[in-house]
Amino acid sequence: MRTHDDHLKELYGLPTFTFPVPGETAGLPEPDAAAWRIGHERWEEEEEEMWIETFDRFRAEVDISRVRALIVGIWDDPEDTDPSEVIEGLLAERDRLRSLRSLFLGDIKDIECHISRISQTDVTPLLTAFPLLEELGVRAGWGTSLGETLTLDFPALRHDALRSLTVQSAGLPADVVRGVGASELPALEHLDLWLGATDYGADHEVADLESILSGARLPRLRHLALRNSELQDEVAAAVASAPVVARLDVLDLSDGALTDDGAIALLSGQPLTHLKKLDLHHNYLSEPVRHRIRETLEPAGVEVNLDRSDAEWEEDADGTVSPNISVGPLSY
Template sequence: MAIGSHITTFGGLPVRNFRRGERPGEVAWRLSVDYDADEDRFAEELGLLLDTVGGGTIEALVMGEWGSPYENPAPLHLLIAARDRLPRLRALFVGEMTYEECEISWIHHGDISPLLAAFPRLEILRIRGSEGLRMSPVRHRRLRELAVEAGGLPAEFVRGFADSSFPALEALELWLGVQMYGGDATVADLAPILNGTELPALRRLALRNAEIADDLAGALAGAPVVARLEELDLSLGALSDAGAEALLLGQPLTHLRALNLSHHFISGEFASRFGEELPGVRVDVSDEQETDDGDRYVSVTE
């Protein structure tokens, strides 16, 4: 699967591309420059957005191309410098690009902790791409949703997240990806998340697009965090019968509202068992895949 279209809503608001002359509106503003532009051009557009729309009216912001994202990290320092002009910002998407603009595994980032420190009122943060992505230990009291879409999520980022504190976080979505594209996080790196001690509000956990989906399923079978989840998502990954059996033989999942296993390598026998053994759960076992000469693959890589 390649990401071929832009989002149309974000943070509960319709997305509108910023153009010169725009007026304030209850929308999520999308800010993007041409692929051959530079950071100065992006800074100019950000300044125009703040001046013409009014930074004090902006609740949601979507950052598209910022100029050569395949070699330049997201210019979060520009947002940080403008933080006093964005007092109502509660939702931010960094790197909202299609594969034609930049392949997901080529999008560069850096340390996102300074951004979180600069915007203590931020409630939703979504990031696409993970080249160079990392998180220094940080505490954020209001973030409710965090998602990172990646073809390979670095273990360094996962460990930094695990060392941080997000007491209000209700939804966590990590696309772990494959080792070939930097996805070297292991179950051991994810252990603090699966324990859930530092995530008291977590109700929706998505560990998607994972090459290690079977290992994750085995760990989730006894993970303390599962007992208080409402939704569990292992979609887009390489889940096989081994992982399916681990989930079915592990701790009860009947309390879940939804279990998403779509894009999988589970046999029809095990797929049917989920429906039979979890009758009150909305189980998604759609998009069954066939192995490629015995190899299983995730949905999104490059």
């Protein structure tokens, strides 16, 4: 997982605008011209409001019936407080937020709170309450409060309008993976799951991805990202024979611990020459395998990203360079 050095710059094709602190709300953009970010940076000296208080000012000063995109920033202390109050506040305004089409929950920089420590909860009430929502993004780790684990939940549901679902996690629970796979999402075109590592709560197995990889409930899926996984080789091997791949434009297996074994398994499966893009950045691939991928796919017009990025490599005493994957995927 990459650390988040900055907040989202846009959402739903709209530039982000952070709702200001009290006394600085002159000259606000039109309600439908921005992705409104509610939540100030942690550790700011002027940080005096709770999230719900800022939201109360926002809904009083902005015509929220015209708001199309909302970004939820830091709430209280995300290490020991889940966003239940945030979700309740949004649900209470469901009738006024009738134009809302995109929502991101947990736009929190690494310096504010590591992704592995961001408390979460069941986010599906948001989908139930907003049947016209087209995009949902969630950033999730797990926290604790009074001995209770505060982690993401995503029970299976049906939503007819959702086109994009992104779950960024340091360790995705098996229940969440299975819940997404069991959901009926007939309009979904873009699915991005950060699978994570066992040290950070990932208890899923590759078999839990079966419903997603079958594509049976995702007839319109065109962009599939299963990334940031310490099991990236196993994921690649499963994807190699997955029925859903035949309908994809973009396949993303980046940001994980992908080695030659996974890449060779992927190339040995079904043809990938129909793809517009294959993203394998942050990898531990040897030059011969990197060459084989390019030789196989680039002549067919597939855009291939093999950037090693900040994947760690080490040089042996004899000068041989080899991957150092003992640290897992990336920093959490």
